[in-house]
Amino acid sequence: MAVSADYKVRFPESDDLYSILATEGIEFLLSHSGEVPLEYIHGKTICLFFSANWCRPCKDFTPELVKLYGNLQNRGEELEIIFVSFDHDMTLFYEHFWCMPWLAVPFNLSLLYKLRDKYRISRIPSLVPLYSDDILVAEDVIGLVEDYGPEAFPFTKKRKEELKAIDDSKRVGGQLEKLLTHESRNYVVSRNGSKVLVSKLVGKTIGLYFGAHWCPPFRSFTAQLIDVYNELATTEKGSFEVILVSTDRDSREFNINMTNMPWLAIPYEDRTRQDLCRIFNIKLIPALVIIGPEEKTVTTYAREMVSLYGFRSFPFTESRIAELKDCLKKEGDSFPKKVKDKKHEHELKLDMAKAYVCDFCKKQGRFWAFSCYACDYDLHPTCVEKQEASLV
Secondary structure, three states, X not given: OOOOOOOOOOOOOXXXXXXXXXXXXXXXXXXXXXXXXXXXXXXXXXXXXXEOOOOHHHHHHHHHHHHHHHHHHHOOOOEEEXXXXXXXXXXXXXXXXXXXXXXXXXXXXXXHHHHHHHOOOOOOOEEEEEOOOOOOEOOOHHHHHHHHHHHHOOOEHHHHHHHHHHHHHHHHEOOHHHHHOEOXXXXXXXXXXXXXXXXXXXXXXXXXXXXXXXXXXXXXXXXXXXXXXHXXXXXXXXXXXXXXXXXXXOHHHHHHHHHOOOOEEOOOOOOHHHXXXXXXXXXXXXXXXXXXXXXXXXXXXXXXXXXXXXHHHOOOOHHHHHHHHHHHHXXXXXXXXXXXXXXXXXXXXXXXXXXXXXXOOOOEEEEEEEEEOOOOEEEOHHHHHHXXXXXX
């Protein structure tokens, strides 16, 4: 992700912009319909958008900024964005400007260099709000917009802290509906397209499952999670539900994902998907976050629990995992430390293994095994017992 320059959190007044324009003899800005007098932007919140047609991060970010601009205009916010081009020639400048609904300074390399130096632009895209010195501005406005969209406005440090506090409140928990819904949507969807009210899920243990179809580890873990989900559907009588939070690249991949899953999902077109990734700081997929029946976050590491303990890890609390570890230790203490297998020349040692295939019954095993490190030979403890019994 490209970020804005590392400002020292204070910005000059917009009067400095007018002074720089005056030194270059510029008395107007550009719009798609022609020249716009500088008086047009007086009294508005001004943001300088430094970008270029040749810059891939700029071209990726611009549609997000267009969406934000339109939303804020509809809200009646007095915001004006002014494009400052880093392009190499006027053709590229106009090609890039064509997709922008806001204003631009005329293409002028001398002007660009003065604005770049004045606002200390070290990388693009950069979005620079022009406030007086007594207003502190967020250091990474581009990142703030990418994370929060229109809610990032007015891009101040105070607003960023407010948004972080809201995220912290949602992450700690207390209200499932606040976490998963907003004023335009109060439901999640099933794979057949039916809507399930989030209010109907209150009181259940919820697994927020982050991932994408293109990710091989996600596809592999999904098969394991489906087994756990189906097992708990029987043993826990519907008290566990999974909600997919897709990070797929497009709706086609999302739909492929959903056809293979028995659980629910946040709609693909809903921004809540990105919000949840930010709130729970999801950096790697797959990830499984557990929200308990009391609507509070239980763990953000449930993937590891499920990988190790399967359905037995439910309800995914620290006390449950401690209980499982204690049971495993007691089970291990009941086995001999070494055994001899009649079909294998070496002595087998008791070992803890996350997963293996038993060389006697050919079935997958987990946790305790009798192993030969030299030959990659493993036996279930029960298979050792069966062999010993057959010799009697």
